[in-house]
Amino acid sequence: MVTDTVEFDRKAGKSRWLIVICGMLINLALGAVFAYSILIVHFKTTFEELYGISLSATESQLPFITALFVFSLTMPLMGKYIEKHGPRLIVIIGGILVGLGWFASSYARDVLTLVFFYGVIVGIGLGIAYNAPIVTSGKWFPEKRGLAVGLTVLGFGLSAAIVGPLIDFLSSSIGFLNALRVLGILFIAWICMCAIPLKFPPPGRTSNTGSYSATSLKANQGAPRDFMRHEMIRTRTFVGLWLCYTIGTLAGLMAIGVAKLVGLEVAQRAGIPVSEASAMLTLLVIPFAVSNGLGRPIFGWMTDKIGPRNTAILSFGLIFTSSILMSMFPSSLTLYAIVFMILWMNLGGWLAIAPASTARFFGMKDYARNYGLVFTAYGVGAILGNLLAGQAKDIFGSYIAVFPYIAFLALIGIIIATTIRPF
Numbered sequence: 199m200v201t202d203t204v205e206f207d208r209k210a211g212k213s214r215w216l217i218v219i220c221g222m223l224i225n226l227a228l229g230a231v232f233a234y235s236i237l238i239v240h241f242k243t244t245f246e247e248l249y250g251i252s253l254s255a256t257e258s259q260l261p262f263i264t265a266l267f268v269f270s271l272t273m274p275l276m277g278k279y280i281e282k283h284g285p286r287l288i289v290i291i292g293g294i295l296v297g298l299g300w301f302a303s304s305y306a307r308d309v310l311t312l313v314f315f316y317g318v319i320v321g322i323g324l325g326i327a328y329n330a331p332i333v334t335s336g337k338w339f340p341e342k343r344g345l346a347v348g349l350t351v352l353g354f355g356l357s358a359a360i361v362g363p364l365i366d367f368l369s370s371s372i373g374f375l376n377a378l379r380v381l382g383i384l385f386i387a388w389i390c391m392c393a394i395p396l397k398f399p400p401p402g403r404t405s406n407t408g409s410y411s412a413t414s415l416k417a418n419q420g421a422p423r424d425f426m427r428h429e430m431i432r433t434r435t436f437v438g439l440w441l442c443y444t445i446g447t448l449a450g451l452m453a454i455g456v457a458k459l460v461g462l463e464v465a466q467r468a469g470i471p472v473s474e475a476s477a478m479l480t481l482l483v484i485p486f487a488v489s490n491g492l493g494r495p496i497f498g499w500m501t502d503k504i505g506p507r508n509t510a511i512l513s514f515g516l517i518f519t520s521s522i523l524m525s526m527f528p529s530s531l532t533l534y535a536i537v538f539m540i541l542w543m544n545l546g547g548w549l550a551i552a553p554a555s556t557a558r559f560f561g562m563k564d565y566a567r568n569y570g571l572v573f574t575a576y577g578v579g580a581i582l583g584n585l586l587a588g589q590a591k592d593i594f595g596s597y598i599a600v601f602p603y604i605a606f607l608a609l610i611g612i613i614i615a616t617t618i619r620p621f
Contacts, residue, residue: 214338216395221331221350223392224289227385228296228324229357231269232454232487234262236362236480240374241312249307256588257309259455263584264317265324266451270577272325277427277567285330285396292327293389296320301382304375327389328354329573331396332553333566338399343557348498348550355491355546359484424561430568435559438618440575442510443552445611447579448586449517449604450490450545453538456587457486460534460597467529475531482535489539493546498554506555510615513544513551518608521601528598549576559620 238258245251280288299320306312331350339346361381368377430436458479465475500509520537527533556569590600 213395214399217331217338217397218335218346218349220392220395221335222353224293224327224331224353224389225351226353226357226360227293227388227392228328229354230300230361230381230385231262231265231320231324232355232358232490233362233365234265235454235458235483236358236365238262240365240369241306244374245308251308253309259584259588260309261312261316262455263580264313265321266580267577268318268321269324269328270574270580272322273329273573274567274570276326276329277564277570280330280333280566284398285334286393288330289327289393289396290390292323292325292330293393294386295323295326296389297323297382297384297386299323299382300385301379304378304382329566329570332569334396334398336553336557336565337562340562342502344498344501344550344554345495346498347553348495351494351546351549351553352491354549355489355494355542356487358490359487362483362487424563425559425568426564427567427571430560430564431571435618435620436572438614439506439552439555439559440572441614442514442611442618443548443572443575444579444582445607445614446510446513446517446548446551447545447576448583448607449521450541450548450583451576451580452583452587452600452604453541454486454490454545455584456597456600457483457538457542459591460538461531463596463598464529464531464534468531470531482538485535486538486542489543490546493543494550496543497547498550501551501554501558506551506558507615507618509547509551510555510618511612513547514608514611514615516540517544518605518612521605521608524598525601525605528596555618559618 238261242253242258245253276288299315299318302315302319303312306315332347335346335350336343365374365377365381368380371377372380425433458476461479461482462472462475465472465479497509497513500512504512517540520540523533524537552572552575553569556572557565560568586603587597587600590603591597593599
């Protein structure tokens with residue numbers, strides 16, 4: 199039995215928005231993992247200056263890839279614990295681990311230690327905490343689930359735009375290693391404080407008036423019955439959704455991993471000196487991150503309005519078009535900025551499409567475990583996207599060479615998306 203519930207009255211119509219806001223703020227701290235491209239610059243400098251260690255390009259990416267992979271493996275295991283113990287306790291435990299991982303990373307003396315502190319510990323913390331606010335928002339807003347989930351995970355996408363500059367500011371003020379320690383403590387306090395209001399609604403509560411409209415609820419939930427996880431994995435809809443989620447996150451996480459590297463290639467082709475382009479490309483992380491964050495409520499809202507299948511097709515259409523344009527005009531910085539804003543936005547979009555689709559297709563009874571399993575596609579996408587970009591660079595000498603392959607995968611995504619149908 200879940201004990202972390204609240205008695206519903208008419209005031210709950212307002213209080214349920216507090217759940218969404220707190221979830222958004224929690225994700226603002228959890229999403230700091232996406233500021234890794236700024237972190238690693240400081241880590242490389244610190245390792246070289248203090249310990250005489252020079253990190254290769256592959257070694258530099260290992261902590262980030264590990265964090266995302268461990269994140270995706272841990273989350274499916276947490277579903278039953280979220281339902282059993284409630285979201286508040288689960289988020290607090292995960293938040294403490296995330297903060298400890300950041301704090302401990304300041305004591306890393308080599309890449310393997312950093313992989314453990316930042317990749318494993320932070321990754322486990324993310325996997326524990328991430329799904330609980332999503333599940334909670336989904337339960338409070340069955341009639342607007344896509345929008346509620348999109349707003350909840352908005353902070354995860356916006357985080358890099360805030361935490362990235364904060365890392366640079368603290369590093370210049372108190373030193374990079376002290377900055378990691380301050381951020382670790384800050385994340386623990388922030389997440390634990392924002393977790394306090396998280397509670398599940400009582401069974402049967404479905405609107406801000408205390409009662410559901412049966413017609414509206416059926417239209418928005420979509421699932422004729424609740425599927426348990428072992429039932430869900432036997433359906434073609436699950437396979438299609440998982441594959442679409444993999445392709446969507448593959449394209450987005452690839453764009454996050456090589457954003458500045460591609461920008462430097464574009465600047466070089468355009469005849470712009472690296473010294474001039476570097477600072478501008480760093481600043482572009484802010485609109486990229488904002489696009490990532492806004493993609494979540496936008497695509498969540500579209501999932502509510504036009505359905506998961508049509509929203510997925512639209513997403514893959516945007517990925518295909520932007521990838522083709524990047525391949526055709528590899529020396530345009532303006533187009534580069536637009537393309538990467540689209541790709542970052544679509545990553546955020548899939549972090550709203552997938553959870554809302556899971557609820558619509560398979561119901562809410564076993565939602566935490568169901569979406570946890572669907573989310574493993576995120577980890578696979580993280581690994582494949584970064585490996586694909588790396589191989590393109592190694593084989594063809596250019597990161598831009600990866601975009602025709604991304605376009606091809608987007609076409610496959612469109613075909614798969616057409617087969618996703620509610621039961």
